[in-house]
Amino acid sequence: MSILIGALTMGLILALLSLGVFISFRIFNFPDITTEGSITLGASISAAMIVTGYDPWIATLAALAGGFLAGALTGIIHTRFAVNGLLSGILVMTALYSINLHVMGKSNVPLMSDRAIITGIEDFGKSLFSISGDVSLLGSTVPAKDVFILGSVFFIVVTFGFLLYLFLKTDMGTAMRATGNNQQMIRALGVNTNVMIILGLAISNALIALSGAVLAQYQGFSDVQMGIGMLVLGLASVIIGEALISDKSLGYLIAGAIGGSLIFRLLVAMALRIGLNPNDLKLITAVFVFIALVLPTVLKKYKKRGVQSKC
């Protein structure tokens, strides 16, 4: 049971990452590699502040702000200096490596006994339901705190998913989505596309940094190398989610990004649990993503054939 709860919790924490990647990859059509720096930035800022004694909630908000600035910087480099999007991301990601080292003062900050939003929620949950220790779920006992953490992370993800939906439905959000679809058209309508791109990337990286902050508090440390490979994880989640929803309108796409992250983590957990050689893990990851990419096309072809044969 605890492996399921662990996988779901991790999936939800990384769902914030996939929401961020969804904005850059699906709205602006480029994979923003700032991700790998900003997730670590979020983790570093929150860990460093919690260790120095700040309230964990303030530390998490600061992490969010840090990600916002990092994303804005990528956007500014991309739009004002006309640097290719991928390259501007690489630039900021590279710079963030040093910045993260400075933020933490060293390469790794443990958060063992310090308070975190996670422990806050845990205490709150325990006092609310007046349980402590283990709870029984579907016939197996699990530590109550794991269940509370899962619940609270779910709450955080749903809140931010909903806020993102509301934002993208506003006039400004609509203009932002249109910027990704057709820059010339939306510019003709008098929208400053540069501002849209900067703001969009800022929001994207704010979400990613939030994911990093929650991740650091969940796993109990922040490490300067923890961002490596995160963009691919985010892309995989977005793609898997997209493949599995039948209606591609905004709300469903956002839900898809969250669900994709959950499915991805569950699949990895399953592959590991079956006793797969861990050396093959990255290979399996690639296979999952490949299947998610190809499946919709294959299904479509299959359906078409089915229709033809009926005729």
Added chain:
Amino acid sequence: MKHSLTSAVWISIRPLFKMFVIIVVISAGLLVIDKISGKGSSTRKMFALIQFNDSPLSELSGQGIIDGLTSLGLIRGRDYDLDIKNAQGDIATLNLMMDEAVSDRPEILFISSTPTLQAAVKKISTLPVIFTVVADPLIAGAGSSFEDHLPNVTGISTLGDYEGMIRWVKIILPGAREIGTLFSPGESNSVKNMNELKNFAEKAGLTLIAVPVNSSQEVTDAAFSLASRKPDVICQIVDNLTAASSGSIIRIARDQKIPVFGFVSDQSKAGAVLVVSRDYHQAGADAARLAKRVLDGESPAKIPFEFVSKTNILINPSAAVYFRIHFPKEIYLQENLIITKQDL
């Protein structure tokens, strides 16, 4: 009215239905697999080893654990099963592996490397955890001192023998004033190692020139930069980044006539004159010894952390000849001396 409301809700969630079903199905599948594979064999003990990434250190220590258990009379496959997991450097996977360990409940959970220990410290409170190949378990949050630590955690620290290294530098190169090393600020173990070396160097009146490197492409440039500052000897510390390129560091230093001393046995073959190496295989065997004590009923809380019990001295005579270095007699009297026969 009620009917139209439910149908409206249904229409609005229908596009997500497939995804929802898949999540539920995989979750259920995971639970079933977890139940089935959690049982394991009843006659044999079950141990697990979790590693963070693939490196010679993790391989050597893993083999050391198995050999160590064998020498204590526990044969893999007969007396115990060892489930080796490697997170391939992925932190999310590492956390998942800890969850697996919680449901598998192995009798001993072996841990190698610092990030793995950190994840274990956070997630595992009921299983006995025995770590190895961790430079500083206190930084990783496993305790406040080698004696006073988390009740379920104990293990072997593999912090390099910096004191020994500096002693050898003073013996072999009495005229040395400055020593150098590359280090990787991104790795907490590297920073720790560098500071330890600096500490002992300063105590002995030596100055340490430490040049930072942040990526594997930078190693060559940094090595040139270090060599151009002409330290009397380069004592290259261990970290994941420079370990992979120690060959090129040694080559660059050799061209500038600067001898290299090292802390990992492979450096000797690559041309390091002297290597003072913690034996990582022994680190695994030492962890196995602690595991046996836990299996015999001792509480991990009562077992202090230990340094790895064996340090090897490796010398490379042909490299010494090249740098006109004469080894003093006492080095040949060392118990764990290994002479590397490899021409430059």
